Amino acid sequence: MxxxxxxxxxxxxxxxxxxxxxxxxxxxxxxxxxxxxxxxxxxxxxxxxxxxxxxxxxxxxxxxxxxxxxxxxxxxxxxxxxxxxxxxxxxxxxxxxxxxxxxxxxxxxxxxxxxxxxxxxxxxxxxxxxxxxxxxxxxxxxxxxxxxxxxxxxxxxxxxxxxxxxxxxxxxxxxxxxxxxxVDVLAQADVSTVAVLGTTYTDGLDVWPDHLSRLWNTQPGQERFSIVNLSARGGSMSRGHAPSGREGVVTLFDREVLSLPGISHVIVSEARQDITTAGARSLNADGSRSESSDGEELPVTAESLKAAYRQLIAKAHVRGVKVLAATMPPFRGVPAPGYYSDEKDDLREEINTWILESGEFDGVIDIDALMRDPEDTRQYREQYRSANFYGPNPQGHAAIAASIDPAALQ
CATH class of the missing domain: 2.60.120 (Jelly Rolls)
Incomplete structure (x- = not known):
């Protein structure tokens, strides 16, 4: 070598x-x-x-x-x-x-x-x-x-x-x-990089971007898209800094995403963290509410989230990069104080509708339709929800990956 x-x-x-x-x-x-x-x-x-x-x-x-x-x-x-x-x-x-x-x-x-x-x-x-x-x-x-x-x-x-x-x-x-x-590789001429920008439930090991990569890239010489997962626990779309202390997605987009070699597409599924942490207090290690947080409502609105998405679209299009948006799955049942409210879920549904109907994105992945319970759209289907209701279980992550058609990235 x-x-x-x-x-x-x-x-x-x-x-x-x-x-x-x-x-x-x-x-x-x-x-x-x-x-x-x-x-x-x-x-x-x-x-x-x-x-x-x-x-x-x-x-x-x-x-x-x-x-x-x-x-x-x-x-x-x-x-x-x-x-x-x-x-x-x-x-x-x-x-x-x-x-x-x-x-x-x-x-x-x-x-x-x-x-x-x-x-x-x-x-x-x-x-x-x-x-x-x-x-x-x-x-x-x-x-x-x-x-x-x-x-x-x-x-x-x-x-x-x-x-x-x-x-x-x-x-x-x-x-x-x-x-x-x-880590970069010198790949075949027709391979490009696809970045996934998700929130906490997409951050980790064996989540749906990992399943997607394994589904699409099974044989040497047959790869088309390299799937890299830039999802961050506690990430934020509309704020310069998230409650976790990490810089927001719009702040990091140029540095972490557009700098990737061979970048052709970005899949964005990030705004749920903004919605759920608005007015919520953080949790201590034992699950109790932290008293160090003042619990005041943070200024997260449909317009502030749309503006953040539009910033990503504009920046990406200048570089010739396409942006796909994923709808947000439900989150009722998460055992965190202040995490869920009907008003927050209404905002989630409003943004999901805008993602699906606005035509502003280069493509849409409807994770919400796949994950939500048809009898109660504010919570997960039982077969796909994790034990803490926070995100998909392993079967849910596998189902999301299987639902994504490579043609959506053309």
Whole structure:
């Protein structure tokens, strides 16, 4: 495996994995002289790879002593790591607030294949920027807790640089995906990137964008769309910052979405968070209402949400990117104080009707029609709702993916 340039008959780079970067909630201790191993799933395959590292929320330069990438076989075994370089160098200092793009390296990747990215941190480093794959650290007893899949996404080694060997001595599990924001592949000429911008129920593992990627990209050489999930727990459409502290979608759209290589479409399903958190108080780990929130109504209206959608459409169309909107499924029954009211649900239905009938989008995906109970349209169908009523269960996520026709993205 060696770094190369201009040796393939295609120069079509697409994002095969990406995540929404946020400030790490300080769940990990500072790391020094150890190796991180991060596991991601490729949406589409290719013949070369490159990665993007992030220090967007860092308060000091991020020192990467060495980095590598390797494929993972069906038994979970790591292949021989390919070294990653940055400007031809094996190490790099990523400035505060900046990102770093690696040189490309020849590596054959299949659609749906897992990849390991290893980062050696030679000096004490706080994991301040990360893709929050697990959401808030909540006990399973919490009404909004989300169960995780049974494979490790983040592991930390014992002391040493293990970027150039298989395995990870002394591996212990971590949380979230520090410092890695994107992995690109050199794909076939007709493959493009599709970004999904959803809210909390679309953020996580084995959600409908994951199912969609696996449905559409089953065989090497037959891929058409790389599905990358930029959904963020606690994201917001109409606010500059969400109650979670994360910057809003309109604020991040240029940086996280339109910067994706090969971007052709965006699927937006985000506004429910704005509606449900208006006037709602946050929850403590035991499920009780937080007294630190004043509970005052936030200015979320149909017009403010439409204006936010229109900003995304305008920005995307300038870049030749198409925007599809997904309708919002119901949310009655969520056990969070102030989360549901009939007035909030009326606003959800008003926005859904506008999405379906306005003609302002390049396409529509009617998730609400699929998920809602025909006998009571303010709640989920029983066979598709999760135990906490917050979003779809695994069958619901699979059903959403199966309902989306690739022709909708033409």
């Amino acid at each position: 060696s770094t190369f340039a201009n040796t393939l008959d295609s120069n079509n780079w697409v994002a095969t994995w990406a995540g929404p970067v946020a400030r790490h909630p300080a769940a990990m201790e500072p790391i020094a002289q150890k190796t991180l191993r991060l596991r991601i799933e490729a949406s589409v395959g290719g013949r070369a790879v490159r990665v993007v590292l992030t220090n967007e929320y860092g308060t000091s330069p991020l020192r990467i002593g060495a980095a590598s990438i390797a494929t993972v076989d069906q038994d979970g075994d790591e292949g021989q790591p390919a070294p990653l370089t940055f400007g031809g160098q094996s190490s790099i200092d990523v400035a505060v607030g900046a990102v770093a793009l690696s040189n490309d390296v020849e590596l054959s990747v299949d659609p749906g294949q897992h990849l390991f990215v290893k980062l050696y941190l030679p000096v004490e480093t706080k994991p301040e920027s990360a893709v929050l794959v697990q959401g808030p650290e909540l006990p399973l007893s919490h009404p909004l807790a989300v169960a995780l899949l049974d494979f490790e996404r983040v592991e930390l080694s014992s002391e040493g640089d293990f970027t150039d060997v298989t395995g990870l001595p002394g591996a212990t599990p971590g949380v979230h995906l520090p410092f890695l924001s994107r």
